[in-house]
Amino acid sequence: MPFELTKELTEKIEALIEEKNDQELQTHLEEFHHADIAEILDELNMEEATYIIKLLDSEQTSEVLMEMDEDDREKILKNLNAKEIAEEIESMDTDDAADIISELSEDIKTQVISNIQDKTHAENIVELLKYEENSAGGLMAKELIRVNENWSVTGCMTEMRNQAENVTRVHSIYVVDNKGKLKGRLSLKDLITAPSQAEIGDVYIRNVDFVDVHTPGEEVARVMQKYDLEAIPVVDEFGRLVGRITVDDIIDFIREEADKDYQLAAGISEDVDSNATLTEMIRARLPWLILALLGGFIAVKVAGTFEPAMENFGVLFFFTPLIAAMAGNVGVQSSAIIVQGLANGTLSGSVIQRLFKELGLSLLNGCILAIILFVGSHFLLGHDYIIGFTVSISLITVILLASFIGTFVPIILNHYKIDPALATGPFITTSNDIFGLLIFFTIAKLILGF
Amino acid sequence: MPFELTKELTEKIEALIEEKNDQELQTHLEEFHHADIAEILDELNMEEATYIIKLLDSEQTSEVLMEMDEDDREKILKNLNAKEIAEEIESMDTDDAADIISELSEDIKTQVISNIQDKTHAENIVELLKYEENSAGGLMAKELIRVNENWSVTGCMTEMRNQAENVTRVHSIYVVDNKGKLKGRLSLKDLITAPSQAEIGDVYIRNVDFVDVHTPGEEVARVMQKYDLEAIPVVDEFGRLVGRITVDDIIDFIREEADKDYQLAAGISEDVDSNATLTEMIRARLPWLILALLGGFIAVKVAGTFEPAMENFGVLFFFTPLIAAMAGNVGVQSSAIIVQGLANGTLSGSVIQRLFKELGLSLLNGCILAIILFVGSHFLLGHDYIIGFTVSISLITVILLASFIGTFVPIILNHYKIDPALATGPFITTSNDIFGLLIFFTIAKLILGF
Numbered sequence: 001m002p003f004e005l006t007k008e009l010t011e012k013i014e015a016l017i018e019e020k021n022d023q024e025l026q027t028h029l030e031e032f033h034h035a036d037i038a039e040i041l042d043e044l045n046m047e048e049a050t051y052i053i054k055l056l057d058s059e060q061t062s063e064v065l066m067e068m069d070e071d072d073r074e075k076i077l078k079n080l081n082a083k084e085i086a087e088e089i090e091s092m093d094t095d096d097a098a099d100i101i102s103e104l105s106e107d108i109k110t111q112v113i114s115n116i117q118d119k120t121h122a123e124n125i126v127e128l129l130k131y132e133e134n135s136a137g138g139l140m141a142k143e144l145i146r147v148n149e150n151w152s153v154t155g156c157m158t159e160m161r162n163q164a165e166n167v168t169r170v171h172s173i174y175v176v177d178n179k180g181k182l183k184g185r186l187s188l189k190d191l192i193t194a195p196s197q198a199e200i201g202d203v204y205i206r207n208v209d210f211v212d213v214h215t216p217g218e219e220v221a222r223v224m225q226k227y228d229l230e231a232i233p234v235v236d237e238f239g240r241l242v243g244r245i246t247v248d249d250i251i252d253f254i255r256e257e258a259d260k261d262y263q264l265a266a267g268i269s270e271d272v273d274s275n276a277t278l279t280e281m282i283r284a285r286l287p288w289l290i291l292a293l294l295g296g297f298i299a300v301k302v303a304g305t306f307e308p309a310m311e312n313f314g315v316l317f318f319f320t321p322l323i324a325a326m327a328g329n330v331g332v333q334s335s336a337i338i339v340q341g342l343a344n345g346t347l348s349g350s351v352i353q354r355l356f357k358e359l360g361l362s363l364l365n366g367c368i369l370a371i372i373l374f375v376g377s378h379f380l381l382g383h384d385y386i387i388g389f390t391v392s393i394s395l396i397t398v399i400l401l402a403s404f405i406g407t408f409v410p411i412i413l414n415h416y417k418i419d420p421a422l423a424t425g426p427f428i429t430t431s432n433d434i435f436g437l438l439i440f441f442t443i444a445k446l447i448l449g450f
Numbered sequence: 451m452p453f454e455l456t457k458e459l460t461e462k463i464e465a466l467i468e469e470k471n472d473q474e475l476q477t478h479l480e481e482f483h484h485a486d487i488a489e490i491l492d493e494l495n496m497e498e499a500t501y502i503i504k505l506l507d508s509e510q511t512s513e514v515l516m517e518m519d520e521d522d523r524e525k526i527l528k529n530l531n532a533k534e535i536a537e538e539i540e541s542m543d544t545d546d547a548a549d550i551i552s553e554l555s556e557d558i559k560t561q562v563i564s565n566i567q568d569k570t571h572a573e574n575i576v577e578l579l580k581y582e583e584n585s586a587g588g589l590m591a592k593e594l595i596r597v598n599e600n601w602s603v604t605g606c607m608t609e610m611r612n613q614a615e616n617v618t619r620v621h622s623i624y625v626v627d628n629k630g631k632l633k634g635r636l637s638l639k640d641l642i643t644a645p646s647q648a649e650i651g652d653v654y655i656r657n658v659d660f661v662d663v664h665t666p667g668e669e670v671a672r673v674m675q676k677y678d679l680e681a682i683p684v685v686d687e688f689g690r691l692v693g694r695i696t697v698d699d700i701i702d703f704i705r706e707e708a709d710k711d712y713q714l715a716a717g718i719s720e721d722v723d724s725n726a727t728l729t730e731m732i733r734a735r736l737p738w739l740i741l742a743l744l745g746g747f748i749a750v751k752v753a754g755t756f757e758p759a760m761e762n763f764g765v766l767f768f769f770t771p772l773i774a775a776m777a778g779n780v781g782v783q784s785s786a787i788i789v790q791g792l793a794n795g796t797l798s799g800s801v802i803q804r805l806f807k808e809l810g811l812s813l814l815n816g817c818i819l820a821i822i823l824f825v826g827s828h829f830l831l832g833h834d835y836i837i838g839f840t841v842s843i844s845l846i847t848v849i850l851l852a853s854f855i856g857t858f859v860p861i862i863l864n865h866y867k868i869d870p871a872l873a874t875g876p877f878i879t880t881s882n883d884i885f886g887l888l889i890f891f892t893i894a895k896l897i898l899g900f
Binding site: 033035043067188209223224225226227228230247248250251252254255258259261262263265266267268272273274275278281282285286288289290292293294295296297299300301303304307310314315317318319320321322324325326328329330332333335336337338340341344346347348354357360361364365368369372373376380424425426429430433437 | 452483485493517638674675676677678680697698700701702704705708709711712713715716717718722723724725728731732735736738739740742743745746747749750751753754757760764765767768769770771772774775776778779780782783785786787788790791794796797798804807810811814815818819822823826830874875876879880883887
């Protein structure tokens, strides 16, 4: 019963497009949910996908377009003229419409907007385009049910039915005063059970969670998750109700943010998925590798500075990858804890407390690892205990420094409003490699004297 | 207006507890949402938190307990006896109740269950405890509104009002047949607009998304996100309706999974957050560092095998951290793309296609990086072009192998039902370090002949 995208299905659809068998295509596609049609379209080539979009009515295709992969959607929209795009936009909710329009090139954008028949719809979209993409304003939709606190329950019911036509799902009814200021909310259940002579002012709930148009998306997600909200109203600078954000959009937002953080930690920028083109992949991955390579140059230079050690203590150079790897791993662990704590808002205590805790932990871990290394070096080096001792002492120091950098850098970045997730991955491993080697050779020089 | 946990607030609460000023405490805490009270409690010490839990009525505290940090909650529950815990459980939804009970030790568990007064509630909880934690059965709640397809709309309204008392939020009304099999769903809106003489069978929507009790949580999240569902019904092996999962639980699930994957990629196992104790932190982090250290031993051994090169080509040993770092970074990039593709179900094409794409990309990236390295080595090494050439050729080969391992390992793990996220982080960087060094020195030996 659940939908599965099989090869047979794709082939069948392709054959029907080939035959231009529009009627059969329509009957066939009608069975599917728009999210399933989007999955099919993502598999087809651009001409085939465009054919289907033009075939189905805009009521259905507007939903399909929204569910498609952004890159595939962009290609299809390039095949449509401004009037055709405007028709799709007409049946979309304002938030989706604004998302689509913001993906278009500047000149098409204006043409599409002027082609929208419903002028209120067009104005709403233009309003939404003003806000930053990841702010509450950029995430919200204008579609909502709004009642005045001075209305009667009966009058409200009639008015509400009119408004409900434009709203796919009614989560809450929002109550405003004469100036449009958000005063509270009302559940459908409350409205139905209230005496019909009552005024809205007597029955609504005054305690309502809301966000400001400028509230960052992360904060909206945090509030909605904390209070288990299915929708949250958005107000402007004057406290006037201007939109609402629904939970399905927030789920998408949470997922995208998590994906982005994960990719940054792995040294992949931009939002590429496994189906990205070669060029997109190179753009997302090569810069990080170049960064790591340049860091590697410095590491070569550092090791080169200690070349005199090679004559009598050449064995030290066997340990450089080990030291670098440990520095990198510890740094990534420390920074990941901080990055996640910042993202989830669970980071408590001062920076100093945090550093002390992390350094204490690293000292403990470092000592245990140093003992293992000392014992292990006996098997690797035989009775050359002074080298084993040198390497072990260096390891503790390197781990301490690595955890210091791993903790400190994301906190600093966050302080300067730079995404702390940048700090994990190649950035932290590369800098820890360099500092790790420098410390290692310096300590070795102090102990062994070369 | 939004709640903020200030130091003043915590101190005020602490002072009131100190004074045993119960009345003021109650009036003060009543203002807050239960999620806010949970935040306050997470800041207090165990005795203070327990004091508040005992002070407030169980209607409120059951919600507070659910919102608390798992570790803090566990400590508070240890201070309550079985009867007190049972009282809390009594006011909880079945899914929350089952979560709490599963955290208790075996002997307390039985005592708590036998102390629950509402026997149906107890039976429901026991049923939920049977299912695996991260399956649909483990995520669902028993609270839902269920109507029979043979009922009339009027009869249904009455029955529904009774059932609604136990359900916090009504998302959908589910329609079943005489055998309890899920047949479809009904929106509150449909029910209100239907003629009162109609039978449910005439008005319900037959097309309903559902999952099986054994469906993994990831799949439930995928379906709910894809179709923008706010709740999904769960059926047993016979297609009978046994529960429903709501979107707020799925958001928590998505967040936890994303956190887990992120941590695994950073070499942190178990679910620790930034406020974990030192012991928890060590348990989560030390094993990965030991793994990396053991891998480091092998790397030392590999480098040691090529000691003869040191006499004439000692400079090669300056490059080992660079080679290891590049192998690690490329491996993490490749595996992250696969792990994320698997998690989001967006991985298309065969394993062979995927490998070819990744290797093609790595060949391109590798060539660009090798050229940079060759040019860079001129500045590092002077006119020793043969070394620069050797290192550059090695780099391309190492990058190719690293991306092969990074792509292949998570696919293999996933095939054998092991979490592919294990493959990113220390596991992949450590193995790539070793193989990278082995290839580097082997190629150098072939070219330079030492």
